[in-house]
Amino acid sequence: MNTEDTLTYWTACMKAADLTDKTIRERLIFIRQLARGVDDLYTVTRRELIMWTAEQNWSNSTRVHRRSGLHTFFAWMQDEQLRLDNPAYRLPRVATRKREPNPFTIDEINQLLQGGIYFRTRVMVALHYYLGLRVSEIAAVNGATDIDWAARTLSTIGKGRKPATLPVPAAVWPLFLKMPRDGYWFPNRTANKLFAAGEGHIMGNSVSGLIGEACKRAGIKHRPHDLRASLATEMHDAGVSDFVVQRGMRHSNMDTTTLYLKLRPEGIRHGFEALPALALPDRSGRKRAQPLAA
Known part of the structure; x- marks a missing residue:
């Protein structure tokens, strides 16, 4: 073979x-x-x-x-008995390095949106930030099958083929109304790994590439995926419960959510300031030992 x-x-x-x-x-x-x-x-x-x-x-x-x-x-x-051994058994373990969350600030997102990017790219940014969609999910949005125009919800298939129905925030709904109610929002003009030219939607890497190029032109040093970190961080800073943040990000456990959520110094300071005050004495109150008589 x-x-x-x-x-x-x-x-x-x-x-x-x-x-x-x-x-x-x-x-x-x-x-x-x-x-x-x-x-x-x-x-x-x-x-x-x-x-x-x-x-x-x-x-x-x-x-x-x-x-x-x-x-x-x-x-x-x-x-399958195609080999007698597994040469990958006990390969050197990789020393994992935890990447700190790097969310866009709101100013950076506004700078990106106002940087001359086309309307559909702005919609991609909004879907990434407001609903936390991944690039592959953004690429596949279909106005006929995924949007409930009466209930104002968007349905998608996430990682592990997990279906989800997300409420569309009021702030982004006007953009939805400008998008097609039939067919893919981001159709492919050229052939890709899934569809012949004009017969489907673009790939997730195309979404990432478009947003990434827009970031470079705007002088913003972020990956497009960092917009999901912005969603988690801004919700947390607004006082939204961690459980709701986790569900909004569609993570199975909170450990994954913490990889996206950046605790800003002012938030940590607020936590420290919330501690009950202690009575800290100016002096110890202990008497000094008297010197021994000669």
């Missing part, structure tokens, strides 16, 4: 496991990248995998993800 036959079979196994198309596509891209960088997927050794991964210019989070991906693929090969 050659590499393409192996990947065709692996694709079938992933589809049988009901993995999402996005997950399957990303895994295949990664393993094909690996296949181009090593001699043979059937004979590559642990040492060769270590040398190959060390050469890649990956971020810390990507390195963590790729290490897991290598183990998953070679464990599958071993289970």
